[in-house]
Amino acid sequence: MIYIQRRAIFSAAHRLANPSWSDEKNQAVFGHCANEYSHGHNFQLIVTVKGEVNPDTGFVINLVDLKAIMDSEIIQHVDHRNLNHDVPFMQGIMPSTENLAMVFWQQIEGPIAKHGAALHCIRIVETENNMVEYYGE
Amino acid sequence: MIYIQRRAIFSAAHRLANPSWSDEKNQAVFGHCANEYSHGHNFQLIVTVKGEVNPDTGFVINLVDLKAIMDSEIIQHVDHRNLNHDVPFMQGIMPSTENLAMVFWQQIEGPIAKHGAALHCIRIVETENNMVEYYGE
Amino acid sequence: MIYIQRRAIFSAAHRLANPSWSDEKNQAVFGHCANEYSHGHNFQLIVTVKGEVNPDTGFVINLVDLKAIMDSEIIQHVDHRNLNHDVPFMQGIMPSTENLAMVFWQQIEGPIAKHGAALHCIRIVETENNMVEYYGE
Amino acid sequence: MIYIQRRAIFSAAHRLANPSWSDEKNQAVFGHCANEYSHGHNFQLIVTVKGEVNPDTGFVINLVDLKAIMDSEIIQHVDHRNLNHDVPFMQGIMPSTENLAMVFWQQIEGPIAKHGAALHCIRIVETENNMVEYYGE
Amino acid sequence: MIYIQRRAIFSAAHRLANPSWSDEKNQAVFGHCANEYSHGHNFQLIVTVKGEVNPDTGFVINLVDLKAIMDSEIIQHVDHRNLNHDVPFMQGIMPSTENLAMVFWQQIEGPIAKHGAALHCIRIVETENNMVEYYGE
């Protein structure tokens, strides 16, 4: 069993605020992340896939295929977008980094399985200091 | 003459679009940077100050003072903000990285001079691949 | 279950030497890490916390709270300090990176549990080339 | 149980091509990685070793020893080398990053065990965007 | 006058050896860089362009255009290539990082000028520890 990782980057805006809460409560809980007109980040997405090595190629999965899945299922929808307004699969979901990781898992678990490998981890780096990992359960 | 640099980070949203242009022209020139609901970045700001070394301290400028100037004159106004909507000194200015560098220079040149040193360069790193430098002229 | 990470940095001095050994034995085992007047590093501390996502906030733990715990329980005591002389919770403990990781675990496991989440890993990056991880057992 | 990591860097050339396939099939599967005259990378090798902390030293393993093992068993053989031509322990093996990780495991598992610690993970970073991990099974 | 930088990465093999010298002399001068079957690097190319800011766009040069020039004139020819064998504009030139920088300048100075800006600097990062800059004279 080998674990292979592919990184992609997307630049997106988001705002953290619970729509059922008052402005005061949102400011108290989310601080400047609740500012009305959004802020943004260069998010790093690191996808880990596990599987056995194909003896003909030396690959768990061809990175060309993994990159294509990540691009079509995630990056195209979030890069240079506002995560609160623009992303179909984020509708009604607070765009915290934790939630992003869980939603991204849903987006690519199936397509990766079709290539004979298994999604192992979604890692999102929001800033130099804040990161999240999700292992699917 | 010694050059000393201090880095700060701010996470902000912005949108690049010329308000006197059509949506089509904005998309043609600015591409996905013109998307309506903004996107964002973790911007790095690196300020270079030059001067002679004070023999009592070994410092060109006390980094405590330089950090305080950068925080009060720039970072407080742009961190976790939308550069098109929230920043008083960016009103009416396209928030390209180039323009940010020139406006930031105006914000801190005077305060740094009061500490007996001279602002030399404003460097802004927008992404791993895009950076700008401005030397004041 | 989601894993969230927060990074902090501290700049500290330390010296590796076993006080019950001769200078010769300390030099043989610890090399230049045993030099009498200490040396130092910019240590990176990365704390991983695990838990379920709160549906109201999208958070495992509010990073404001995690940062406050890391600051008050660890960073305040070690930043710009000498790990052999200045740190109450390091008294009598060799300040190797391994031992730092285990002591830091004791410092923050309880406070994090009070926020309904669980400490998962302490990671310390001593240099570009040397790192340690501790999972509490 | 503590996990300690040591990083080393090697600059090597490699070519990915299955010698039993036609040029067309190699280009179709491996793309520009199959170019005849090779390309290359600055590979990062990160070795994780686990064990208990020696109370006399505060160490799982003396990093001087771990570095020596990594140098003599791996780095000397691959640094500034062509992975398809120059490396005795890679003969007949496709030099994919996955295969490198598995072969490197064989090279250092025994020597590390002689120091009373256990090899836990081989991590290889091929580019900013591509990485592999192997845990020995 | 504003300076804008764009980074690109290419993975290439090269060998440093003077064909008019003996193997012994090449080993003495170039060390392991002269190994027969080449080695390789992930080179970073950072291009700095200077000019005035266009008031309609806030840009010195549209980074879409700068990226296209760098791709078509440089990256396409060197990425996943052997710099001694594969690159038309490197024929007969020792592929040292210094020479790469000077040849790359020739490749893109003209195309950048056509966009109303001026090439200012070619920077190449060969490894974490080795870098070169060329300013055109």
Added chain:
Amino acid sequence: MIYIQRRAIFSAAHRLANPSWSDEKNQAVFGHCANEYSHGHNFQLIVTVKGEVNPDTGFVINLVDLKAIMDSEIIQHVDHRNLNHDVPFMQGIMPSTENLAMVFWQQIEGPIAKHGAALHCIRIVETENNMVEYYGE
């Protein structure tokens, strides 16, 4: 004229305090940098050398030679040392990053000149956020 850079790293302790001042004044000016038992950093030293390219080698200076000069004249004296106590060429000099840069210039300007190249810049990175450059005048 080409500019070539070589990076080296050293881990050192230092304390910033003016011996002719009271403890109170030192704390007021230097803050936690004046703590009695020192703190430390992983300093990065980046040396820039300029010169013309030797047509036989493609080099401004052989990096083997530049590395040897940096090691023997600087790194050996400061790595894993206390900059206030251990370094002959720092005696009586406040070990601020500014002063380090100027003293390091004196150490290597002559030896580099003997190789037919010229020292252009000493750059020292003290932390992710603090850096200094000195150009010799």
